[in-house]
Amino acid sequence: MKKLTPTKRAWLVAVSLFIAILLTLIISLNLGVMQISPVDVWKTLTGNGTSQSSLVLFDFRLPRMVIALLIGAGMAVSGAILQSVTQNELADPGIIGINAGAGFAVVLSIYLFQSGTITASTASIFLLPAAALIGSVVAATLIYAISWKNGVSPIRLILVGIGINAAFSALIIVFQLKMDPNDFTRATVWLSGNISGTDWTYVYALLPWILILLPYTFLKANTLNTMNLGDDIAKGLGTRVERERMLLLLAAVALAGSSVAVGGGIAFLGLVTPHLVKKLVGTRHQAILPITALMGGFLLLVADTVGRNILSPSEIPVGLVVSVIGGIYFIYLLIKS
Amino acid sequence: MSFLNRFSAAKGYKQSRPMVATFILTGGSVILIFCIAFSILYGSADIKVSTIWQSFVQFDTLQTSHQIICNLRIPRALAATLIGAALAVSGSIMQGMTRNPLASPSIMGVTAGATFMMAISFALMPGASNVTVMVWAFLGAGLGAGIVFGVGSLSKSGLTPVKLALAGTAVTALLSSISSAIAIHFNIAKDLSFWYAGGVASVQWVHVQLLAPIVVIGLIVGLTLSSSITVLNLGEDLARGLGQKTFLVKIIGTLVVLLLTGAAVSIAGTIGFIGLVIPHITRFLVGTDYRWIIPCSAILGGILLVAADTVSRMVNPPFETPVGTITALVGVPFFLYLARREGRAKQ
Numbered sequence: 001m002k003k004l005t006p007t008k009r010a011w012l013v014a015v016s017l018f019i020a021i022l023l024t025l026i027i028s029l030n031l032g033v034m035q036i037s038p039v040d041v042w043k044t045l046t047g048n049g050t051s052q053s054s055l056v057l058f059d060f061r062l063p064r065m066v067i068a069l070l071i072g073a074g075m076a077v078s079g080a081i082l083q084s085v086t087q088n089e090l091a092d093p094g095i096i097g098i099n100a101g102a103g104f105a106v107v108l109s110i111y112l113f114q115s116g117t118i119t120a121s122t123a124s125i126f127l128l129p130a131a132a133l134i135g136s137v138v139a140a141t142l143i144y145a146i147s148w149k150n151g152v153s154p155i156r157l158i159l160v161g162i163g164i165n166a167a168f169s170a171l172i173i174v175f176q177l178k179m180d181p182n183d184f185t186r187a188t189v190w191l192s193g194n195i196s197g198t199d200w201t202y203v204y205a206l207l208p209w210i211l212i213l214l215p216y217t218f219l220k221a222n223t224l225n226t227m228n229l230g231d232d233i234a235k236g237l238g239t240r241v242e243r244e245r246m247l248l249l250l251a252a253v254a255l256a257g258s259s260v261a262v263g264g265g266i267a268f269l270g271l272v273t274p275h276l277v278k279k280l281v282g283t284r285h286q287a288i289l290p291i292t293a294l295m296g297g298f299l300l301l302v303a304d305t306v307g308r309n310i311l312s313p314s315e316i317p318v319g320l321v322v323s324v325i326g327g328i329y330f331i332y333l334l335i336k337s
Numbered sequence: 338m339s340f341l342n343r344f345s346a347a348k349g350y351k352q353s354r355p356m357v358a359t360f361i362l363t364g365g366s367v368i369l370i371f372c373i374a375f376s377i378l379y380g381s382a383d384i385k386v387s388t389i390w391q392s393f394v395q396f397d398t399l400q401t402s403h404q405i406i407c408n409l410r411i412p413r414a415l416a417a418t419l420i421g422a423a424l425a426v427s428g429s430i431m432q433g434m435t436r437n438p439l440a441s442p443s444i445m446g447v448t449a450g451a452t453f454m455m456a457i458s459f460a461l462m463p464g465a466s467n468v469t470v471m472v473w474a475f476l477g478a479g480l481g482a483g484i485v486f487g488v489g490s491l492s493k494s495g496l497t498p499v500k501l502a503l504a505g506t507a508v509t510a511l512l513s514s515i516s517s518a519i520a521i522h523f524n525i526a527k528d529l530s531f532w533y534a535g536g537v538a539s540v541q542w543v544h545v546q547l548l549a550p551i552v553v554i555g556l557i558v559g560l561t562l563s564s565s566i567t568v569l570n571l572g573e574d575l576a577r578g579l580g581q582k583t584f585l586v587k588i589i590g591t592l593v594v595l596l597l598t599g600a601a602v603s604i605a606g607t608i609g610f611i612g613l614v615i616p617h618i619t620r621f622l623v624g625t626d627y628r629w630i631i632p633c634s635a636i637l638g639g640i641l642l643v644a645a646d647t648v649s650r651m652v653n654p655p656f657e658t659p660v661g662t663i664t665a666l667v668g669v670p671f672f673l674y675l676a677r678r679e680g681r682a683k684q
Contacts, residue, residue, distance in 0.1 A: 090437060090502060146673055159617065159676040163669045166610045170665035173534050177659060181527050188526045192517050268510040275503070317521070320514040327511030334504050335491045 010287035013280050017294040021069070021301065028065055028305040029057060032312070064198045067262060068304045068318070069297035070210045071195065072269060074259035076296025077217055079270025080277070080288055081252040084228045085245055086154040092271035093256035095161045096249065099267045100168035101139025102132035102260045104175075107187050111175045128190065129205070129261040136257035139164060144249065151242045153231070193266035193319020195304060202262050209258040214293055217251050221285035224248070228283070266319040269296055272326040279333055299326060353624035358633050361622065365636035369418065372640055376414040376647040377406065408542065416540040417646045417660075418639040419552045420605050423597035425638025426559050428612035429619065429630050430590050433566040435502050441613035445505045445591070447598040448607045449512040450481020455532055456516035460523040468543060470532075474603035482595045484508050501591075533606035536660030537646055544604050555597040556635060562590055563627040570625065610665040611638050614672050621675040641668060 004012065029041050036044070036053050043049045044057050075093060082091045093099065109131040144152065147160045176187055223244045226234040234241050256270065273296045274288065281287045303322035308315055377389065384402045392403035428441050454477025458470065488504040520526040565586045568576045576583050598612070619634040645663035652658045 088437070090506060146677065149677060156676060160673060162613060162617075163672045163676065166614065166665045166672075167669040169609065170662035170669075173530070173659050174662050177527075177530065177534060179527075181524070184527045184530075185521060185524065188517065188521060192514070192521070268514075271506065272510075311522075314522070316518055320518045323510040323514035327507045327514070330507040331488050331504065331511075334488055334500060334507070 006282050006284065006287070010281045010284075010291065014291050014294060017291065017298055021294065021298050024298065024301050024305065025065060028301065028308075029061055031305060031309050032056070032061060059199065063200045063203050064195060064304065065301060066203050067195050067198045067206065068300040070203070070206050071259040071263040071266065072273075072296035072298065072300030073214065073293035074206075074210050074255040074296075075263075075266055075270045076273035076292045076299075077214060077289055078252040078256035078259070080274035080285075080292045081217060081224065081248050081255075082270070083274050084224045084285065085248050085252070086158055087228060087230065088154070088158060089275070090271070091158070092267050093252065093260070094165065094267040094270075095158060096253060096256075097139030097143045097161060097164050097168065098136040098253065098256040098260055099265045100165045100172070101142075102136040102257070103191050103265055104168045104172050105131040105135025105138075106190050106264075107172050107175045110183050110187050110190075111179055126205075129202070132264075133257055133261040136260055137253065139168060140249075140253040140257070144246075152245060189317050190264045192317040193264040193322070194317040195263050196308075196315050196317075198262070206258055206262050209254060213251050213255050214289075217248070217255075218286075218289050220244070220248060220251075221289055224285040224289075225283075228285075264317070264319060266300070266322060268319075268323045268326055269299060272330045273299060275330065276326075276333065353626035353629060354622070355626075355629060358623040358626075358629035361619075361633045361636060365633070365640060369636060369640050369643065372643040372647070373414045373418060376417070376643050377410045379647055380405070380410060380650060412542045412545045413537050413540045413646070414643060415545050416548060416604060417537045417643045419545070419548050420537065420601040420608070421611055421638040421640070421642025422635035423548075423552045423555060423601040423638075424608060424612040424642075425615035425619070425634040426556060426631055427594040427597040427601075428614075429616040429627070429634045430559060430562070430566060430594050431612075432616050432620075433570045433627050433630070434587055434590050436570060436572075437502055445501075445594060445598070446481030446485040446508040446512065447478045447595060448481070448602050449509040449516070450479070450484075451475070451477040451599070451602045452529070452533055452607065453477050453481065453512040453516045456519040456525070456529055459525045459528055459532070460519050463525075471544065471547070471603045475599050478599035478602055479595065481508060481512055482591075482599070486591060534659035534661055536608060536649065536657075537605050537642075538657055538660075540604065548600055548604060551596055551600040555593050555600075556631075558589065558593050559597075559631050560628075562586060562593070563631045566590065566627040566631075567625065570627065606661075608642065608661045608664060610661065610668055611641060614668050615641060618668070618672060618675060 026038070026041070030036055030038055034053075034056055036056065040049060040053055041057065044054045049057070078093045078098075079091070082093060082095060083089060086095065088095075106128050109127060113127070143157065143161050143164050146164070147153075147156045149156070172191075176184060179187065223239055226237045226239045227241065227244065227248075229237075231241050260266070273292050277288055277292045277295050281291055300318065300322055303325055304318040306316075306325070307318045307321040310316065310321075378384075378386065384406065388402050389406050391397075392400070392406045396407060397403050431441060431445065451474040454473045455470070458473045485501065485505045485508045488508065489501040492500060516529070517526075520529045565576075565581060568579055568581055569583060569586055573583055576586075601608070615634050615638045616630070619630050619637055623629045623633050641664055642660070645667060646660050648667070649658045649660045649663045652663075
C-alpha cells in the first residue's frame with residue numbers, strides 16, 4: 001500500500017468504499033424484522049417478488065437506505081468544507097449553528113404542536129423537516145452576520161458560532177423540560193438523529209440538494225486547498241478569499257441543513273469522516289471531498305443497518321449508532337497513528 | 338500552525354493587562370460577596386434580613402426560616418460560587434494547554450462520563466440517595482477522562498493537546514450516545530435531563546464539605562502552574578526550548594481539570610457555557626498572562642453562577658429555570674460583543 005502514488009491510493013480507497021457500499025446495501029436489504037432471503041430480494045428487485053416483500057423492500061427499506069447514503073454524504077462533505085474553511089480540526093456542521101438551530105426549531109414546534117394535535121397528514125410529515133431547515137438557516141445567517149466586520153475571519157466565525165450555539169442549546173433545554181415525557185422522548189430521538197419512517201417523499205426532497213451541491217463543492221476543491229493554508233497565503237495565490245469563503249459556507253450550510261432537516265442531529269459524522277478520510281488519502285481536497293462523500297454515506301448506511309437490527313424489533317436512532325461506530329474507529333485511528 | 342498564530346495575533350494577545358486584572362480581582366470579589374448575600378436573601382420564601390441575621394447568631398432548629406437560610410440557601414450559594422470558579426478555571430487551563438478556542442472541560446470526556454454513569458445508575462437503581470448519585474457521577478467523570486487520557490497517551494506519536502482534544506470529542510460522542518440510547522430504552526430521558534440540567538438546586542452541606550477542599554486544592558495547583566501554562570500557550574516547541582518539562586505540566590494540568598470539573602459536574606450536572614466562555618471573556622479582558630487569567634476567571638465564574646442561580650429562582654417562582662440556560666443567555670450577548678470587538682479581521 002505504501003508504494004502507491006497518492007492518486008492511485010485515492011482511487012483504490014474510492015473503489016473499495018464503493019464496493020463496500022454495494023455489499024452493505026445487499027446485506028441491509030436482507031435484514032430486518034421481516035427476513036427476506038437474497039433470492040427473494042433478487043426476485044423482487046427484478047419485478048417477480050410477492051407483493052408483501054416488494055412493499056417492504058421498495059417502500060420501507062430502499063428509501064431508508066438511499067436517505068442514509070444521501071445524508072451521510074451531505075453531512076460529511078459539509079464537515080470537510082468547514083474544517084478547511086475555519087482551519088480548525090474540531091469544527092463540524094454544529095459550529096455554524098446547524099444542529100442547535102435546527103434542534104431548537106424542532107423542539108419548539110414539538111412543544112407548540114404537542115403530540116396530540118399532530119396527525120399523520122401530509123402537512124405534518126413536513127412540519128419538522130421544514131422547521132429544522134428554517135432553524136438551521138436562521139442560526140447560520142445569524143452567525144455569519146454577527147461575525148461580519150470588514151469580512152469574516154475564521155477565528156471570529158468560530159467564536160460567534162460557540163456563542164450562538166450555547167444560546168440555542170440553552171433554549172432547547174428550556175422548552176424540552178416543559179414537555180411531557182412522551183414529547184420529551186420524541187424530541188430526544190430527533191436530536192439524536194433518526195431516519196426511521198423515511199419514505200420516497202423525503203428522498204425526492206433531499207436528492208436535488210445533494211445532486212447540485214456535491215459536484216459544486218468538488219469543483220471548489222482547489223480553492224479549499226489554498227484556503228486551508230491560511231487567508232494570507234490564499235490571497236497571495238490569487239483566491240478571492242472573502243467571496244469564496246461565503247460561497248463555501250453557503251454550500252456547507254445548505255448541505256448540512258437539508259441533511260439535518262431529514263435526519264435530525266447527526267453532527268459527529270461531519271466531524272469524524274473528514275479525519276478518517278485525511279488519514280487514508282492525504283490532504284488534497286480533490287481526493288478528500290468525493291471520498292468523504294462515499295465514506296459518510298457508507299458509515300451512515302452501516303450505522304442504520306446496525307441500529308435497525310441489533311435490538312430488533314425496537315430501533316436505536318441512527319445518530320447514536322454512528323457516534324458509537326465512528327467514535328470507536330476514530331479512537332483506533334488516534335492510537336494507531 | 339498558522340491558525341493558532343493568527344488566533345493569538347488577532348486578539349491582541351501579546352499584552353497582558355495587570356491593571357484590569359487587579360480591578361477584576363478586587364472589584365470582582367466585592368461583587369461576588371454582594372451576589373452571595375443577595376442569593377441568600379432572595380428566594381421563594383420571603384425572609385427578612387433581621388431573621389437572617391438572627392439565624393446566624395442564635396440558630397433555632399424549630400424555625401422554618403432559619404432552616405431555609407442555614408440548610409438550603411447558604412450551602413447553595415457557596416456551592417454555586419465554588420462550582421462556577423471550578424468550571425471557569427478548568428476551562429482556562431484546558432484552553433491554555435490545548436491552544437484551541439473550542440476546548441472546554443466537557444471536551445475531556447468528564448461530563449459525558451458522568452452522564453453515562455448517571456444513565457446507568459438511573460436505569461439500574463432508581464431512587465438512590467443524593468450522595469450515592471454524586472459518587473457515581475464522580476466515578477463516571479474519572480472514567481471518561483481516564484479513557485480520553487488513555488487513548489491520547491497510547492498513541493504511538495505521543496500525547497499532543499490537539500490529539501487529546503480529538504480523543505475527548507470522540508469519547509464524548511461515544512459515551513453520550515450510549516447514555517442517550519440507555520435513556521431512550523429505559524424511558525428515563527427526562528429524569529436524566531433533570532439531573533444534568535439540575536444545577537445547584539438540591540445542594541446540601543455535605544456537598545459543600547466535599548466540594549470545598551477539592552476546589553481549593555485545584556485552585557492552588559492551578560495558580561502554581563499558571564506561569565508554565567502561559568509559556569506552554571506560546572507553543573509546545575518554544576516551551577520545551579525554554580526548558581519547560583511540558584509533559585509534566587500537561588499531566589498536572591489535566592489532573593487539575595479532572596478534579597475541578599469532576600467535582601463540579603457530579604454535584605451540579607452539566608452547566609455548560611461557563612467552562613467554555615468565561616475563559617474567553619477573561620482573556621479578552623486581562624490579556625494572555627495565565628497568572629492573571631486563572632484567578633480572574635475563578636472570580637468571574639463564581640459571580641456568573643451565583644447570579645445565574647439567583648435569577649433562575651426569580652424568573653418563574655416557585656419553579657426554577659435550569660441554571661445552565663441562564664448562564665448561557667446572560668453570557669452570550671456579552672461574549673458576542675467581545676468576540677466582535679476584539680476578534681478583528683486581520684487586514
